[in-house]
Amino acid sequence: MGSRIHVFLLLVSAPILLVVAQTNQDFVALKSLIDVWDNIPPNWVGSDPCGSRWVGIRCTNSRVTAITLASTGLTGTLSGDIGSLSELQTLDLSYNKGLTGPIPASIGNLKKLTNLLLVDSGFSGLIPATIGSLPQLSILSLNSNSFSGSIPRELGNLSNLYWLDLADNKLSGPIPVSNGTTPGLDMLTKTKHFHFGKNQLSGEIPSQLFSSNMTLLHVLFENNSFSGSIPSTLGLVTSLEVLRLDRNSLTGSVPSNLSKLVHVSELYLSNNQLTGSLPNLTGMSVIYLDMSNNTFDASDFPPWFSTLQSLTTLIMENTQLQGQIPVSFFALPQLQTVVLKNNQLNGTLDVGSRYGSQLQLIDLENNMIVDFKPRMGFKINLTLARNPFCQETEGTTNTYCDIRKLPDSKYSTPENNCNPATCSAHKVSSPNCRCAYPYMGFITFRAPSFSDLSNTTIYTSLANFLMQFFQSHQLPVDSVSLSNPTRDTDNYFVLTLEVFPPSDQDGFDQTGVSEIGFVFSNQTFKPPHNFGPYTFLSLSYPFGYFEGITGAKKSSSTAIIIGAAVGGCVLVLLALLAGIYAFRQKRRAEIADKQNNPFASWDRNKNSGDVPQLTGARSFSFEELKKYTNNFSETNDIGTGGYGKVYRGVLPNGHLVAVKRAQRGSMQGGNEFKTEIELLSRVHHKNVVSLVGFCFEQGEQMLVYEYIANGTLKESLSGKTGIKLDWMRRLRIALGTARVADFGLSKLRGDLEKGHVTTQVKGTMGYMDPEYYMTQQLTEKSDVYSYGVVMLELVTARQPIDKGKYIVREVRQRMDKTKVGYNLQEIIDPVILGITLGGLEKFVDLAMRCVVEEGNERPTMGEVVKEIESIMQIAGLNPNSDSASTSASYEGAIKGYDHPYSDDSLFVYSGQYLPSKVEPQ
Template identity: 65%
Template sequence: MGTSATTTAGLRISVLLLLAFFTARISITQAATNGGDLSVLNSLKDVWANTPPNWVGGDPCGDNWDGISCSGIRVTSITLSSTGLSGQLSGDIASLSELQILDLSYNKGLRGNLPQSIGNLKKLTNLILVGCSFSGPIPDSVGSLTRLTYLSLNSNGFTGTIPPSIGNLINLYWLDLADNQLEGSVPVSDGDTPGLDLLVNTKHFHFGKNQLTGSIPTKLFNSSMTLLHVLFDSNKLTGNIPPTLGQVNSLEVLRLDRNSLTGTVPGSFNNLGSLTELSLSNNDLNGPFPNITGMTVLSSMDMSNNSFDSSSFPSWISSMGSLTTLMLENTQLQGPVPAGLFSLPNLQTVNLARNDLNGSLDIGPSHSSQLQLIDMQSNFISDYRQRPGANDVDIILLRNPVCDETPNGPRQSYCIPPDRNSKYTTPSNSCVPGRCSSNKTASPNCACAFAYTGLLVFRAPSFSDLGNATIFTALQRSLMDSFRSTQLPVDAVQLSNPRKDSSEYLDIDLKVFPYGQDFFNRSGVSRIAFSLSNQTFKPPSMFGPFFFLGDEYTHFDGGGSGSKKSASTGIIIGAAVGGIVLVLMVILAAVYAFRQKKRAQKATEQSHPFAHWDATENTGGFPQLKGARCFSFDELKKYTNNFSDANAIGSGGYGKVYRGVLPTGHLLAIKRAQRESMQGGHEFKTEIELLSRVHHKNVVSLVGFCFEQGEQMLIYEYVPNGTLGDALSGKSGISMEWTRRLKVALGAARGLAYLHELADPPIIHRDIKSANILLDERLTAKVADFGLSKLMGDSEKGHVTTQVKGTMGYLDPEYYMTQQLTEKSDVYSFGVVLLELATAKRPIERGKYIVREVKMAMDKTKSLYNLQTVIDPAICNESLKGLDKFVDLAMSCVHETGADRPSMGDVVKEIELILQQAGLNPNADSVSTSATYEEAEKGSPRHPYSKESFEYSGGFPPSKLEPQ
C-alpha cells in the first residue's frame, strides 16, 4: 500500500514538473504573430479536424504554419485545399481583418452554413470554397466584401436564393455559384435594392446545375457589361430568352440548355460576333429556326430537342467556317442535307438524329479532314453514297430506310452503332515505366510517386473529337507551363479517360506528380489546387471554361492508409511506455535548471536574429527588424545548391544574384555582395532596418538577410516578370497595351507614395527608374532596389543634405545643383518614368533627353498634343484615352523647381482619375489571373535578375552618378 502511494505521489510530482517545464518554455517564447490572428487560428484549429500537424506553437507567421501566409505579423491568406479538413467554418474567422485570400476547396468534410460575419472580412479578394459540403443560404453579407474579385462557391449544397447584395461587388471578376441547390429567380436591381445587372465588370456568370426558376430578367443584361461566359444550364428557368443578351457583344460562351425556356431565339443574337459556343438545347423554343450568320467565329452550336417550325436544312450553316460541332437533333428539320456542309474545314461532329431529313446522304469528295462522326439515325435517308477516304468517319444511319432494305443481308458498318469511348492516356516520355509499389503510380517520366489527383471539368469545349491526342497533348503542355511559371513543385502531369457527362461537360482525370521526391507536402498540394481553383491556369482556348474537383491527398508523409496503421501501432506503443516517460521526466526536470540558460539564449536569438552581430566593428546595436528573417550561411548554401552557377540569375557591380528554393518550394532572389563591394556593418544594418519596415503590395519585400562568415546577403521575394524597362523595350516579351501601362503607373505611384507618406520614418528612394520597377505574375508594379535610399526621420528642414547619387537621365536637376535631397526628387524621377511609359524611349537615347524632346514636340492645341512622332509606335493604333492628362501629369512631375511638383499622393489621385475616365477600375489588379493575359505572352520572359536585364536595368548599377 505504501509503495503504491509513493509511486502515485512520484507520478504527481512528475506531472507537476512537466507542467512547470512547458510553462517555462511558453514564458520565454515570444509570439510574433498578431495576438488576435493567433486566437482566430487556434479557434479554427479547435473546430476543425485534420489540421496540419505543424499548427503548433504561438507564432503561425514566424513558424510558417502550412496554408497560412502573412504580411509582417498579420495573416493575409489561408489556403488549405485537399487536406482532409472537416468541421464548420467558425464565425471567429471574421476577426482576421487583414485576410485577403480564403481557399478551403476540395475538403468534403467542411460542412454547415457560412457565418453571416464573413462579411466583416473587408479586405478579402478571393473567397474560394469549391467542392466542399457547405449548405444553407449564402449569407447576404457577402455583398459587403467590396474588394472581392473571385467568388467561387460551386459544387456545394447551398440552398435558398442568390443574394441580391452580390450586385454590390463592383470589382468582381469571377462569379461561380454552379452545382448547388439554389432556387428562386435571378435578382436584378430595383430602386435601392442591388442586383446582378450592376456587375458590369464581371466576366463570368456561372449558375449551371441549380434549381433556379422564373424567367431570365430582361434587365439582367445591358450593353455596359463585359461578360465572357453566361452559363445557366440545367436549371428550371421558364419564359422567353431576353433579347438584351444580344447587347453583350463581349460574350464568348452562352449555355441556356436544359431548362424550360419558350418563345423564339431573339434576332439580337446575330450581334454576338465574339460567341464561340452556343447551347440552347433541351428547351421548348419555337418559331422559325434562327439565322445566326453574324456569329462568325462560332465553333460549337447545339439547338437539339426544341420545337422549331418544320423547315428545310438551313443553307447558311454551310458557310460557318469555324464550326467544329453541330448538334441539331430533334429540331423538326426536313429535306436533304447539303453535301457542302461536310466540307467545312474544322467540322468534327454532326448530330442530325431524330429529324425528318430524307434523300441520299453524300458527304462529298472534299469533306473535312477532321470529320469524325455523322449521326443521322431515325431519319428518312434512303441511300448513302460512300466516297473514297470516308472510312475514318463514323456514320450512324440506324432506323433509316437505307438500313431497312436488306434485313437478311450483311449489315453495313453505318447501320451498327460505333464505340465512341476514348481510351486516351498521356503517354510516357521516352522511358519504360517500372512496377510501382504500394499506392504509387508511374508518372509520364516513369518515376513512381504518390500523385495528387482530381477531375478537370470543361463546361463548354469547342471540339468533340475525344480521340485527338494532339488536343490533349496541348492541354498537358499548357498545364506544365502554368505550373512551372508559378514555380510549383511539379515533375509531370497525366491526363486520362476523357468523356462527356450527361450535361455535355468534358470530364478528364488528372494526376499531378511531385518534383524531387515521391510525395507532396501540404504547401505543394495547396498551391497546386489554388492555381486551379483560382483560375491561374489558363487552358487552351478550345477547352473553354473549366473547374477542378480535387481529391483528398493522404500521402503528405510519403505514406497513406498504410501509415495510418503504423500511426495506430505507434499510439499503442506510446501508451505502453507512457509510465516510463513520466519517470524520465523527473530526470529531465532535474537537469532543467542547467539547460534553462541555453533555452533562454535560443529564444533570444529567435526574437533577435542578430544575437551573433559583432558590435565591436562599429556596427552599432542589434538591428530593429519588422518581419525580415536572419538566414544562416549554411541555409542559403543549401537553398542555392552551394551557390552553383546553375542557380546564378544575374550579376553586377555589387555582386551576384542567385535563385534559391525554400523547402516549401517558394523561390527567393538572393543578392550576394562581392568582398570588395561590401558596405560597412553599420551601413548594412541601416539598409536592412530600412527594408524590413517596408510592407506594401507595390514594393518588393525583403524576406531576410545573412551577415555571417564575412558575407553580406539580402534575400528578396522572387518577382517573375522582369523590369518595366525590359517590358517597354520588348526584352521580356510582355505586351504593354496603353491601359496596362496606366495600371503599372498607378501601382508604382502607390508604392512610392507609401514610402513618402506612410512609411515610418518616411523614405526617399533616390533611384526611381523603369529598371527598378518590377512586374509580378499579375503585372502588378513593385518598386525595388533601395541601395541608395535615405530616411527622412532626422530631418526638420524637409530635406537631407547629402552626396548626390542616382542614375543619369532620372536625376533631379535641383538636387544635383543644391545637394539637398527631398521627396520631390523622387517625383522628378517618376515623371521621367511616366514619359518612358508613353514613349518607350530611354531617358537619354542617342544624345537626346526625353524630357526636352517631349517639351519641344508638345502642342496642346493639336490632337494627342502633337506627340505622334514621340509616342511608342506599339500603342499608336490604340484608343489612348487620358493621354493628354497623363502627359500633363508627367510634365508637372519634371518641373524644374521641386516646390512646383505634385506630391506622390497627388500623383496617385490623378492617375486614378485618368483610369476612371478611361472606363477602368483603378482598384483592380494590373492583370487578373483570369483575364486574357496570354502568358507574357507566347514567350519566356526573362527574370528581373537575369544577366540580360542587368545590362540595361542597372540592378547593380556600375555607373551611378556619384560626384565627390
Template identity: 60%
Template sequence: MGQWSQALVLLAFIQFSVVAAFTDVLDSTALLSLKANWMNVPSSWVGSDPCGDLWVGIECNNSRVIAIILSNMNLTGQLSGDIGAFSELQNLDLSFNTNMTGILPQEIGSLKNLQTLSLMGCGFTGPIPSTIGSLQQLISISLNSNKFIGQIPNSIGNLSNLYYLDLTDNQLEGPIPVSDGNGTKSGLDMLLKTRHFHLGNNKLSGTIPPKLFNPNMNLIHVLFDSNNLDGSIPSTLGLVQTLQMVRFDRNSLSGLPSNLNNLTNVIELSLSNNNLSGLMANLTGMNSLNYLDMSNNSFTVSDVPPWIASLPLLTTLMMENTQLQGQVPVDLFSLPDLKKVVLRNNHFNGTLDISNTNSNRLQLIDLRNNSISNVAQIPGGNITLLLEGNMVCDKTDQVTKSYCTASSPNSSYFPPPNNCMQISCNSDQVTSPNCKCTYPYKGIIVFRGLASFDLGNTTYYAKLAKSLMETLQSSALPVDSVSLSNPTVDSFGNIELSLEVFPFGQECFNQTAITMVGFALNNLSFDPPRSFGPFYLIAYTYGNCAAALNKSSRTSNGIIIGVAVGGSVLLLLVVLAVVYAFHQKKIAERASEQNNPFAHWDQNMGNGSAPQLQAAKRFSFEELKKYTNNFSEANSIGSGGYGKVYQGTLPTGQLIAIKRAQSDSMQGGLEFKTEIELLSRVHHKNLVSLLGFCFEQGEQMLVYEYIPNGTLMGSVSGKSGIRLDWMGRLKVTLGAARGLVYLHEHANPPIIHRDIKSNNILLDESFNAKVADFGLSKSEFDGERNSITTQVKGTLGYLDPEYYMTQQLTKKSDVYSFGVVMLELITARKPIQQGKYIVIEVRKAINKSKDLYNLHEILDPFIGMGKNLEGLEEFVDLAMRCVADSGDKRPTMDEVVKEIENIMKLSGMNLSADSEPTTANYYEASKSNSHHPSSNDVFGYSGSFPPSSIEPM
C-alpha cells in the same frame, strides 16, 4: 484555484503576451479559435504565433494575416464567425475540404480587403449571406459544388470590381436577381466588369429578366445550363458583344430572340433540351461559332436552315430531334473544319450525298432514326457514319451493313504508351510520365466549354497537360509532370478529365505545396487560356504522405520562451487526459449498448421484444443527425405524407438515404418493428437494401442504400434528366420483374409488395432497376392460402380493382400494378392523367391489325421515334394481360419474367437469368437539374403513408 491551475494560467498569459509581438493579437486569437474548431489542421500549426511559426497556409505581412490558403487539407468542421476578425485578409481559399460544412457566417462580410473567395468543393449549406455584397474589393467568387440553398443575394450586384462569379452546382433557387432601377435593390445587371456568369446546375426558375444584360457589360461566359428557367431568352442578350460562350441548355425555355446573330464573337452556343418552338433563329454572321447544339427542342418542321453552311469555323453541329426534314444538304459537308454532325431522330429522307466533303477533320455523321432511302457514296477516310433506323438499311446491296448496325460513335480514348514497364512501385504509388514512383495530387477537371474538345485525340490531352504544367511551374511549384486521362461526358454535357500532378524531387508534396497547387489551379480556372474554355477542379483528398513528409522535414523554430512552451505542453496534456477519459467513457457506454442494442426499445411496441434482424444495423439519432448535417434542408432529397427523405454520408464514404417519419404519420411500434424485420431479410440485386433503422427520441427512421439515378417515374417523365430508349426500358422492366419474383417466390415467407409503381422503382448507376419502399408490404404466413384479407392500401391508378372491391390481397395484385407500370413505360403518361385512365386509354386505342397496334399517338416519342421497336406488340400484349380485371387471367410474375426475356431476345439483346442485359442505352432528356433527379422525385424512398389511406397519384 489550485497551484497547478494558477501556474497554467500564468504560463498561458506569458505565452500570449509573446505572441502579440509577432502576430497581430486579433488575427492570432481568431486563428487559434478556428484551429480549436477544426480537425486535421496542418501539422505545422503548433505554438501560438502563426506568422512567426510559419503555419502552413497562412501568409502574413507586417504581423497581419493576408491569406488563408488551405485547399485540399481534409479539414473537418465549420467556418465560425471568427473569420470576420481578419480585417486585412485578401485571399481565402478553403476549397476541396469536403468535410467543411455548416453555413457561411454573416461575418464573412467584415473582410473588407478580401479579393478572392474560393470555397469550391466543400460541404457548405444554407443561404449565401447577403453581407457578401459589402466586400467591395472582391475580384473572384468561387462557391461552386457546395449545397447552398435559397436565392442568389441581390447584394452581389454591389461588387463593382467582380471579375469572376461561379455559383455552379448548388441548390440555389428562385429568380435571377436584377436591380430595381431606383437604387434600393441591386442585381447582377450592375456587374459591368464581370466576365463570367457561371450559374449552371442549380434550381433557378422564372423568366430571364431582360434587364439582366446590357451593352455596357464585359461578359464572355454566360452559363445558365441545367436550371428551371422558362419563357424566352431576352433580346438584350444580343447586346453583349463581348460574349464568347452561351449555355442555356437543359432548361424549359420556349423562345429565342431574333438578334442572336449579333453575337459575332461567340464560339459555343448550346440551347439543347429546352421547349424552344417556332422557326429556328437565323445565326448568319456568327462567324466565330465552333460549337452549335440545338438538340431536343420543338422547332417548326423545316428543312436544314441554309445559314448553317455559312458558318466558316463550325466544327460541331448538334441538331438531334429538332423536326428537321427533307434531304441533308450537300453543302453542309463542305465546311472546312467540320468534325462532328449529329442529326439523328429527325425526318430526313431521300438520298444522302456526302461527296462534297471538304474537311479532312470530319469524324462522325450520325443520322440514326430518319427516313433516308439511299446513299450516293460511301464515305472514305476515318469518317464514322451511323444510319441505323433508316430505310436505306433495308437495301443491304447499296450500303455496307456496318453503317446500319447498332453502334456508338468512336470516341474511345487510348492512353499514351507506358514507357515505365520496368519500374516497380508500392501499391499506393503511381508511376509518373517521367518514370518515378510518387504520390500525385489527384482530381477531376470539369470543362464547361466543349467547342475545342476531341474526345478521342490523345495529343490534345497532352497539349492541355503541358499547358497546365507550364502554369504550375511559373508559380515556382515543385511539379515534375502533369497527366490528363479518362475523358468522359457527364449528365450535364460537361467533359471530365482525370488529373494527376506529380511532385518534383520527392515522393510526395508537402502540405504547403498541396495548398499552393490547389490555389494555382483555382486561380487559373477563373482566367483560363482560350484553348481551355471555362473549367473547374474537383480535387481528391491528399494522402498521409504529406503529413509524414512535413513531420520529418520540419525544422524547429527555436524556443521563444521555454516556460511558455512547457506550459502549453502541460496544458495540452491535461486537456488530452480529460478528453481521453471522456472518450473512454463513451466507448464503454457504446460497447455496452452494442452488447444489448435494443436495451432502450420501447416496451409498448406490441409484444415488447426487439426486432429479429438479419442484416440491418441500429443507428442512434445522433449518428444520423451527424450524417445529414443536422437534417439540413440542403440534405433533403424529397418529401411525402410520411415525412422527409435525407441524403447522408457514412464515415466510410457510403451514401445513404434516410426516411424520417413525421409525428402524425408514424406507424405503431409493432408495425414499425415488422417492417424492419421484413426488410432486413430480403436481399436481391433488384431490391433496394435496408442498411438500418433508428427508433429513439420519438423518431422512426429507416436507412437505405442511396440509389443515384432516381426513380423510374423521373426517367419516364424526363425530370431526372435521363430518357431510356426501348432497350433500356426493357432492361428496367426485366430487373423490376425479377425483384418481384424474388419477393413472391423466394422470400421466406413470400411477400406481397402492395405498392408497385414507377416512383418505387429506382435506377442505380448502371440503370438497373431496384424495387423500393416496402412500407405497405404483407407477408404470406399461411402458405396454403391464396389471399389475405386486409384493409385496402396502395396508390390510385396502380391499385388492383379486384383487391379494392373484395379486400382480398394476392400476388396477382402486384401483377396488376406492374402491368400499369409497363403501360407507363411505353406511353410516358401517368396512370391517371387529365381524368383519363391509362389502362382504358390503351384498350381503346389498340388495333392489332395495324402497325404497332395503332398506338403511334399514345407512344412516348422518346422511346425510339417509332423505329426499331421489335417486340413492342408482345410487350403490350403482356401488359394488357397483367391488367386483366380478374386475377385468374393475369400471369404470375415468374411468367412475366420469362416473357420479357423472350421479348428482349426478339429485340436482339443478350441476357441470362443471372445477369442484367448490357446493351441498353439512355440519353439526356429535356430537363435536368443538379447531379440528381428532381427533389420532388423522393428517390423512391416514399415510405408507407398513414395506414388507413390510399396514396393519391
C-alpha cells in the same frame, strides 16, 4: 550613458513588440479555427503564425493576409471568428469535403477580402447576404457544395467582382435584379463569368439582367428550371463568348439579335421547349452548336450552316429539319461531329469527295434518307439506321445501318521514353517512370469547342500548358498525366489529372498540395482557349502514407558577420530583446488561450477555479450530455430555433433537463459564452427557468436547463396547454416580468474592465433596439424597447415572424390607418375579445411609446412600471399584490411564458435578455 541605452532599447523594441501584438491579434482568430477543425497542419503550434510560417498562412507586416488550405483534409466547420482577420485578402478552403455547415455571416467583416474560394467542399445552408458587403471581392467560387435557398441580391453590390461561380449546388428561386435602391446581379457590370449551372433556379431569366454595359464572357445557366423566353437583351452583351441555356424549360422563339453575338463560339440551347423558326446565326463565329430537342418550325436544312467556317460540332437532334443536306456543308474544314437524328431529312445523302479531314461522325438515324453511295476511301462513322435506305437493303450486309457512335477514347499520357515502373500499393508510375503519390482530381470543361476525343493533340497541348504554368510559377511539379477522357451526362468534357511531385520526393507536403489546389480553385491556371471554362474537383490526398516528407528543401544557413567593435553590444541587445520578446509572447499566448478556452482551470464537478464564477451550475462533459440525451437522438428532440436544437435529457439522479445545443453558425467566442453562463447561473426566481450547467469542449457549446413541460407562450395563450389567460392575468405577467427581470440587457452585457458594452449581441434580434444597428451600443432605453415588444406580444398573442419587428410594424400601420387611435379589434388576441377591456388601450399606447425609434423619446423602465400599476388599478387589480402569484393557472402560465426551448420564447437564452436586478427565491 545608461539612459541613452534605455532609450535606444525602447526605440528598437517598440516595433518588435507592435509586431508581436498584431500577430497575436490574428492568432486568437486562428485559434478559434483550430478549436473546431480536425486534421490541421502539424506545424500549427505556438502562438506566432507569421513568425513560425504556419502551413497555408501568408502574412504581410505580421498580419495574416491569406489562408490557402486547399486539399489538406480539413474537417469541421467555419468558425464565426474568421471575421476577426481584418487584413485577410484570400481565403481558400476548397477541396475539403469534411468542412461542413454554413458560412458564418461574419464573413462580411473581411472588408479587404479579394478571393473567397470554397470549391468542392461540404458547405451547406444559405449563402450569407453579408458577402455582398465585401467591396474588394474579385473572385467568388462557391461551386460544388450543398448551398440552398436563393441567390442573395446583395451580391449585386460587389462592384469589383470578376468571377462568380455558384454552379452545382441546390440554389432555387429566380435570379435577383435591382429595383430602385435594392441591388441585383444586373449591377455586376465588371463581372466576366456567371456560372450558375446545375442548380434548381427557376422563373424567367430577367431581361434586366443583361445590358450593353455588361462585359460578360461566360453565361452558364444550364440544367436549371428556367421558364419563359430567352431575353432579347442577351444580344446587347457583345463581349459574350460562351452561352449555355440548355436543359431548362425555356419557351418562345430564339431572339433574332443573338446573331449580333459575333464572339460566341459555344452555343447550347438544347432540351428546352423553344418554338418558331430556327435562328439565323450568319456572321457568328460558332464552333460548337447544339439546339437539339426543341419544337422549332419545320424548315429545310439552313444554307447558313455552310458559312460557319469554324464549326466543329453540329447537334440538331429532333429539331424538325427536312430536305437534303448540301454537299458543301461537309466540306467545312474544322467539322468533326454531325448529329441530325430524329428529323425529316430526305433524298440521297452525298458527302462529296472534299469533306473535312477532321470529320469523324455523321449520325442521321431516323430520317428519310433513301440512298447513299460512299466514295472511294470513305472511312467516316455513319449511321443511317431507321431510314428508308436501310429498309430497302434489309438482309444485306450494310454497316451504315448499324447504330454507331464515336468510340470512347482510351487515352492516357504515354511514358517519356522509359519503361513504366512497378509500384507498390497507392503509388503510381509517372510519365517519367517513377513511383510516387500524385495529387489527383477531375478537371471538367463545361463548354469545350471540340467533340472528337480521339485526337491526341488536345491532350498533349493541355499537358504542355499545365507544365509550362507550373514551371513559370515555380511550383514543385515533375510531370503531369491525363487519362480517361469522356463526355458526362451533363455534356461536360471530363479528364482525370495526376500531378507528380519532384523526382527527389515521394509525394507533396501540405504546402505543395494546397499551392497546386489553389491554382485551380482560383482559376489562376488558364487552359488553351478551345477548352473553355473549367472546374477542378480534387480527390483526397494520402498524406498519411509518407509522414515526414518535407516540402521544398531548406535553404542553407547564412553566416552572420558582426564587426568586432560593436559585436558585444549587439549580442547583449539581441539577448535582451529576445528575453522581452519571449516573455511577452508567452504572456500573450496564455491570454489568447484563456480567451479561446476560458474554462481551462474549471473543475468540472466543483465550483472551484477562477473561471467561470457560477452559482449552483456545473460543467458537463460532451460525453456526459451525449449519454444523458441518448446520443442526441431524434426522439429526444424537443425544439429547434436559430440557436440550435434542444434535447430532453435525464441526469443520473433522475432529474429531467433540457440541453440546448448550439449549431456551428450560432456559436459565440469563449469569453462571450463564459460571460453568458455566469449571468444565467445567478438568475434564481420562481418565474425564470434555472440554468443547471453547460458544456464547452470538442467544439461544442451547450446550455443545460431545468426541464419545463408546459409549452411556449404562444401555446399557453392559444389554449394548447389548457391555460386561458384573460386580460387581467396578462397585466400580472407584464408587471411581474418588469419587476423581476427589468431586462437589464445594457447593464449585464457590459464589460466593466473595458468600460463599454459588447457589440457581439446574440439572441432574438427582433426584440433589439433599432438604434443598436446604427450605434452598436446598448442602453437602458434598449431594454425599454425590448420590453415594449413583449407587451405587444401579450395583447396580440403572436410571436414575431421576423423576431419582433412585424408586431411593431403592424400596430403602427393600424394606427396610421385609423389616425385617431388603434383598431383594437384587429390586433388583439381573440381570447380576450369580449372581456371588459379596462386599461387595454392605455396598455397598447404605453407599449408603443416603448418602441418608438429614438431612445430618448421612450419612457424609463421605472415609468413603465408605474404606468402598468396605474393600468392595473383601472382594471380592478391590486398592483401591490404578489406579482408572481402561486396559483396553479398563473404559475403554469409564467412557466410557459418563459419557456427557453425555441425561438417562440420570451427569453431566448443566448445572452441577450437577462435581469439586472436578481431577486432571490
